[in-house]
Structure formats: C-alpha cells, structure tokens
Amino acid sequence: IHLLTTRSKKKSKVPPGSLGLPVIGHTLGFLRSLRGNTSDRWIQDRINRYGPVSKLSLFCTPTVLLAGGPAANKMLFFSGMLRQRQARSVHRIIGEKSILDLHGDEHCRIRGALMEFLKPDMLREYVGRVDAKVRQHLEEKWYGRSTVTVQPLMRQLTFEVITSLLFGLEAGAERDALAEDLVRMLEGMFSIAVNLPLTRFSRSLKASRRVRQLLEGITVDKQAKLRHGKASPNNDLITRLLSLTDQQGNQLLTNQEIVENSMVALIAGHDSTSVLITFMVRQLANDPVNLARMVQEQQEIAKNKAHGEPLAWEDLTKMKFTWRVAQETLRLVPPLFGSFRTAIQDMEFKGYCIPKGWQVYLSSTGTHMDPTIFHEPAKFDPSRFESAMPPCSFMAFGGGPTICPGMEFAKMGTLVTMHHLVTHFKWKLCCKENTYARDPFPAALHGLPIKLEQYM
C-alpha cells in the first residue's frame, strides 16, 4: 500500500466491478444474501467474477470489496489512510459522537474512558453480579421445562446483564421499553439511509430517539446522585464515565458522548454475546467429545464451590478449554459479518486505486475459512486455539486500534453462562435442519429450540 504518487496514479486503476443503480447499488442483493445466509457465496461469486479486489456500491457509498487474508486484514486494521466509519444508516441511528465514527486523539479519549470500565481489573468486581443474573434467569426460564428456545432466552439474559452493568437498569417498565426499542433500532441499522415513512430505517430512527431520551434521563439522574454522594462511581458504566475528569477537574466526556457511547456498548455487546452462547449450545448438542471435555473442566470448578457460592474471576481463569470452544464457535459463526473503513485519501492496494471517500469492506469469513491459515477449516476443532494465531487471522473481535474493547466482558458473560448450563443440563436439538440467517446478527432457525434434561 502506498500513497499514490503522480507516477503510480497513472498506472493504478479503480478495481473491476460496477457501482450498480444510483443510491440502491448492491445493497438490496447483499442484505438479501445476509438474510438468507448466502452472503459467503454472494461474496465468493463476486471474487470469482472480478478477483480479490473489486468495486460495488453498499449502503449508498462506492465500496471496495476485499477478499480477506492476512495482508488485506492488516491493511484494513492498521493503514493510517483508512478510517473507521460506519455505514450511513448506522451513523444516523447512533449519532455523531460515537466511538465507531471517531479516529485519532478523539477515538483514543473515548476508548480510554470505556476501557476504564471494561478492563479486567474492574470486571473482576462484577462476576458475582453476572453469576446472580444467570442463576435467576435459569431458575425462572429453564428449570422444570422440557423444551426451551435458546436464542430469544439468551438475548433476554445478555440484555439483563448488560443493562444492569452498563446503565444500572433493573426489571421494570423502562427496561421493557428499552428492549422493544432496541429490536426496532437494530432492524434498520444496516439499510438504505433515506428517511421515508414506513421503512425499516424510519422506524429505527424513531426507536433510537426514544433510547437516547431514556439514556439521557438516566445520565442526568446519576449525575445528581453522584453529586450528592448517593451513587458510587463504580456502580455501572454510566457512573464510571461520569466520574472521569480531565486535568482541570472537569467531566471528561460530555453527556452526549456518554449517551451515544453507552448505546454503542449496548448494541455491540448484547446481541454478539447472545449469538456466541446460542451457537455454542447448538455445537455442543451434536459434539459429545468436546462437550465431555467441557463438562469435566466445569465440574472440576463446581466441586470446589459451596452450594450456591457464586463464581469468582479466578474460576473464570481456569475455563481455558471452554473459551477455546467459544473462539472456535466465533471463527465458524462470527457475530459481526465484517468490517467497514473509509479511505481518507487516494491509496493503492494490490495495484488498484482506492479513491478518497470510498468505503472498504472486508468479510470475516473469507479469512476464517482459508485452509492455509486454518487447516481443514470446516472442522470444529477448539485445539487450534491452543497456540497463538498468526497475526490478523482471527477476526471475530476485529484488530488494530479498534479491536473489540468488550472482549473480556463478553468472555465473562459467556463463561459464567456456559458453566451453569453444562453443569445442570443436557440437551438435544429439536430441529433436524441446523441453519441460520443473518439479520444482521446470525439468527438460528426457529430460535434454536432444544429438548432439555436437568441432571444436577
């Protein structure tokens, strides 16, 4: 990659392909392929037709599609000429102060603030709270049932965990309203950003306004409580962010920044984690060998606990095999379908020009299914994560300066949940067909109903 010089500019050309119809471009075809879970084939067809670097138009923006592989991933994550910028629809729905649209010092400032809450030293204080939520959920929704539908239940559980830890929001009318608005908001997150009545996008915009209002109210309320010594700075993400100050002692983040970035954490953290747990359950239903190893690891931990004693951070550090199963699940079913960046100046990749202002899109699965990186890529094999992965090859949490800051948070929720699931239940899949769609997160067929047997 290098900045185009006058000489190389003459030589390099825009990648092959077409930009399709104005505004719509290839967005509808791409979204249809995501919803039908044929996006890998859709992308592969383009690669077969135009090669590993091609042009198209997605979400109202001219886009360069990269086939993936470590060189392309490295360029996407580390090139100073590419900037994180979300599809226009995401930008409109979340707002302009979100970390997803920032770069350089501004990005570091917001990211540093979020990490003050998401770093392991802080999270270790929250394991007990997560453990209590998981137990209560299983008590209310799993025990005594012969069948359950996993994905909606896991969405509910991760939502309850994340809204408690991020916003200090517990059961009640406000949380129920937020749950509904979140669904509406996500439905139009990746869509054509034209605000016409009755479209997914307009419904999504309306829902995002209500979510913003709710979070603004919570933020102002907590601000007052902190001022009067009625809340602890470590109660939740919002109180933590409100308590951070700059060198002059002023609040480090504005209320708008706090609201928009709490929204990002909610969106980025909730569905992705529930997808991971759901697809681990799906995998383990038909994988007795890995299930037996996982049960053994978890029972070893359970047997050193008194009845009802919550899990602690130290217990999570012993769940090494369980986390490898999670990583292998993420490799095969990455919750995020890929990463977008925008070129801030004309640049070159593999002899092609990527013009300033164009989007670059890279799908995670291209790399995850590359046999030169992952031997027998279709095989579920957690042992591949026993040794470190080559750089820029495991893409589930992204990479470079925007690598997922919520990874430890997601790990905590996943490990605690899987601990309680495998030490108390056995299950079988109800549906023979084992497929899923993306909308935009992977959604298992019929929500993954399972037959349940309780054994402890």
Ligand code: HEM
């Ligand atoms: C299994 C669960 C999760 C997966 C697979 C996941 C995946 C990702 C990926 C791939 C990115 C980078 C996107 C890019 O660079 O293009 C990302 C960014 C991000 N994630 Fe996660 N995530 C998960 C859980 C969480 C959780 C629990 C939180 C917060 C509580 C979170 C907060 C964020 C934030 C704030 C960013 C933006 C980072 C930045 O721009 O610097 N994520 N995530």
